[in-house]
Amino acid sequence: KAGVTQTPRYLIKTRGQQVTLSCSPISGHRSVSWYQQTPGQGLQFLFEYFSETQRNKGNFPGRFSGRQFSNSRSEMNVSTLELGDSALYLCASSRAPGMGETQYFGPGTRLLVL
Amino acid sequence: GEDVEQSLFLSVREGDSSVINCTYTDSSSTYLYWYKQEPGAGLQLLTYIFSNMDMKQDQRLTVLLNKKDKHLSLRIADTQTGDSAIYFCAESGSGNTPLVFGKGTRLSVIA
Numbered sequence: 262k263a264g265v266t267q268t269p270r271y272l273i274k275t276r277g278q279q280v281t282l283s284c285s286p287i288s289g290h291r292s293v294s295w296y297q298q299t300p301g302q303g304l305q306f307l308f309e310y311f312s313e314t315q316r317n318k319g320n321f322p323g324r325f326s327g328r329q330f331s332n333s334r335s336e337m338n339v340s341t342l343e344l345g346d347s348a349l350y351l352c353a354s355s356r357a358p359g360m361g362e363t364q365y366f367g368p369g370t371r372l373l374v375l
Numbered sequence: 376g377e378d379v380e381q382s383l384f385l386s387v388r389e390g391d392s393s394v395i396n397c398t399y400t401d402s403s404s405t406y407l408y409w410y411k412q413e414p415g416a417g418l419q420l421l422t423y424i425f426s427n428m429d430m431k432q433d434q435r436l437t438v439l440l441n442k443k444d445k446h447l448s449l450r451i452a453d454t455q456t457g458d459s460a461i462y463f464c465a466e467s468g469s470g471n472t473p474l475v476f477g478k479g480t481r482l483s484v485i486a
Binding site: 265267294296303304306309317319351363364365366367368369 | 465
């Protein structure tokens with residue numbers, strides 16, 4: 262079974278631009294979560310989607326948004342990029358939300374904002 | 376809010392055992408996880424333990440949970456150079472999916 266795939270793997274943008282990242286979950290998984298990883302803050306939860314609905318949202322500004330499609334694929338968008346948005350963005354999928362549903366992570370998209 | 380603490384670095388000799396420790400604050404944590412991250416890669420799930428268990432063994436990996444002290448450890452037996460990576464402890468509880476991660480422990484294995 263194929264794992265979680267994320268595209269693109271690397272991205273360079275400039276301040277003020279916007280970016281869209283994509284995540285395809287493991288086949289049969291309907292829940293997708295996004296995390297941001299930076300050297301200073303570590304791994305922080307961004308948001309979680311299930312059945313095309315956002316279930317949870319982390320403490321990030323409104324510039325960060327996401328959505329999920331009917332095939333469970335998810336995208337996240339960051340508008341008006343800032344230097345501090347440079348990070349590894351990780352997507353994780355699970356069969357469903359809730360306790361005990363193990364999350365499997367993709368390889369991440371490394372975003373550099375200049 | 377919830378917090379997960381780990382020591383940042385651990386260095387061991389090849390063939391020795393490694394023990395990575397983690398403490399957490401959320402008493403309602405139900406599942407506790409260990410993930411491994413190699414350079415330039417995402418997170419690989421190593422193992423997890425349910426809060427009603429004290430120990431779980433999976434080949435070279437042993438997880439010990441002391442729920443009273445909110446302390447979790449990961450023991451890697453016969454550590455190999457391929458085990459060099461960052462190891463993250465994470466907890467999930469209170470009925471919510473979002474994982475709360477520690478800052479990660481960088482394990483260096485010396486040949």
